[in-house]
Amino acid sequence: MTPPETPQAPEIQVAGIGVPAVSFSVSTLRKRSDFLLAARAKRQAMPGFILQARQRRADEPADTDIRIGYTCSKKVGNAVARNRAKRRLREIARAVISAQGKSGWDYVLIGRRVETATRNYQVMLQDLETAIDKIHQPRKPKK
Secondary structure (H helix, E strand, C coil): CCCCCCCCCCEEEECCEEEECCCCCEEECCCHHHHHHHHCCEEEECCCEEEEEEECCCCCCCCCCEEEEEECCHHHCCHHHHHHHHHHHHHHHHHHHHHHCCCCEEEEEEECCCHHHHCCHHHHHHHHHHHHHHHHCCCCCCC
16 A cells, blocks of 8 residues: 655746745735835836835735736826736736745835736746845945
């Protein structure tokens, strides 16, 4: 009699690399104050979006490990265009931030006028991976 196999966490494909599925909780930012705090933190502009990220303070409630917010101004277009852009941002965030994001951080993805809706999906995935890597690099001391 063979012992039963232990179930493993399912893998997802991010840019061709198999990574374990989410092992922590991810929630959506909803309060304006959280968006404003992220606006004052680190940011990385990419062709299809802008990523803002901040590490939460110890005195803030830690209801989830990672929180993600999405926003598109009226510059992006009408309601249909803004919703399309936010849907694309949610998809790339689901694939990349769940794998590369750090626990205790808030991320905000800001859509851009035409690029967010028209840019190649695979290129946007790579852009987000690059942006997260740059955000989490330690700052170099100024001379």
